[in-house]
Amino acid sequence: MRVLVLNPGSSSLKYHLRDTAATNPAAGILASGQVNWPPQERSTPGSLQAAFEEIVQNTKSLGSLHPEAIGHRVVHGGQRFSTPVRITEDVIADIEGLSPLAPLHNPASVACIDAAGKCWPGLPQVAVFDTAFHRSIPVFAARYAIPEDAYLDYPVRRYGFHGISVEMACRDAAQFLDVSSLNAIVAHVGNGASVTAVRNGLSVDTSMGMTPLEGLVMGTRSGDLDPSIVLLLQHGGATAEEVDDILNHRSGLLALAGTADMREIGAAALRGEPAAILALDMAAYRLAKYIAAYSMVVGRPDALVFTGGVGENSALFRDKVVAWLGPLALGLNERLNMAVQEGARIISTKDSAFPVLVVPSDEERAIAESTAALLAAPNEG
Structure with a gap:
């Protein structure tokens, strides 16, 4: 499967078009790049539009090797997401709701999901979460020693990050x-x-x-x-x-x-x-x-x-x-x-x-493979 991987940050958007069927990971990179914008603009609509125009042109130049799916790196999945998920309106709302825990990243992911849907309507989109790999941390290591009411009233626990990179490493x-x-x-x-x-x-x-x-x-x-x-x-x-x-x-x-x-x-x-x-x-x-x-x-x-x-x-x-x-x-x-x-x-x-x-970090390969695996699962057929 050819998966367009989108990795938004606070001041840039990295993208890779990967062929997950390639036996050599390096050979599987069909296109890649990074679009930067001034930090004060972050992921504003204008900045995102310019970034996606560049990505669309680069992928169009590949002719028939167009994306078949889109995989997004989402930094914070909270306690809601422990595995990659196909993106729906409910998933988008949940990601947006977790923005207070990752204010520079989750809103950018939501904006990218929306922009990608407009550029490639009908293509399946998948969210892969940076926090998911750490959901296996036992409670005694994940919990903070704060009062029970604070623990229950707020999403206060150790979530961990860089999980996509660490799992691939x-x-x-x-x-x-x-x-x-x-x-x-x-x-x-x-x-x-x-x-x-x-x-x-x-x-x-x-x-x-x-x-x-x-x-x-x-x-x-x-x-x-x-x-x-x-x-x-x-x-x-x-x-x-x-x-x-x-x-x-x-x-x-x-x-x-x-x-x-x-x-x-x-x-x-x-x-x-x-x-x-x-x-x-x-x-x-x-x-x-x-x-x-x-x-x-x-x-x-x-x-x-x-x-x-x-x-x-x-x-x-x-x-x-x-x-x-x-x-x-x-x-x-x-x-x-x-x-x-x-x-x-x-x-x-x-x-x-x-x-x-x-060990070289390859988040984009991990996201592409997770996206392809989820969409190939029987319940996605």
Whole structure:
């Protein structure tokens, strides 16, 4: 099946047209691209119209290789969605209703679903949820220790994110290692970053929480902090909106180093700039702490997996992280860590307790395959 995958963000729309029948995933990419718009415009109707005009023209140029279905990445599925679903009016309403939990992403998904329906009327559309992979997290790990009435009145629990990327990385790692049921710690590190404990192929804990703010030090997000900091900022006169902006858009690596770009931070750290060194050390240390904790959760890890833009491409960051993990008997092979090659690869020393892998993230392939599988199911026939 030829599936057009749409992955909307707060300032861009990524798209892939994938042939899921292709035996080689790379050969299955028929068209791809990214349409950007100024952050202040986000997914406005005008921006989306221009983006879809470009996508329509690119897909038309392929002639008979037109989309047969559309798969959407939807960030937050709440407690309602645990698997991919065919999009209906009720599903759209549910996705829109979850917007307070993902205000930059779910509204963009709804807008893309509407725009895609107008551009390709009659084509089936499927929503694939970033949170779905983490629905297997047990209650004792997912729940926060807050009063029962607050827990019941509000959707307060650990949902987790990056699930589409993590699930695909687990599949690729298991195939690479030739194991049937993977136990692993998976670090998806990009501008947003999270780490997941995977036992028997299932997510059992993850660093992001009710929203993507919790956990690791990220590009512009603070990650873990004392909740009283929020009260302190509010007592200082900050509104709820201003606090949200501070913690989600003005913190993290940006606050520490003046940039959220790990390439720039890495280069500055190698030049000896203190702010960049601090930012790199804080991000690596936070991730290493989670990896150490999740090794206990997993029990007997088959692998530590790095994926995502930074996880895949920053040898310096990986080295900083694994340098903390000597107590787990992990070490990196410098030559393998610095090497650049396609596909999954081992970067650890031969005497490491378990391998450290780099596995390329491929969310679009995961979404395309999930869309095709759902539409091919007997009850969809």
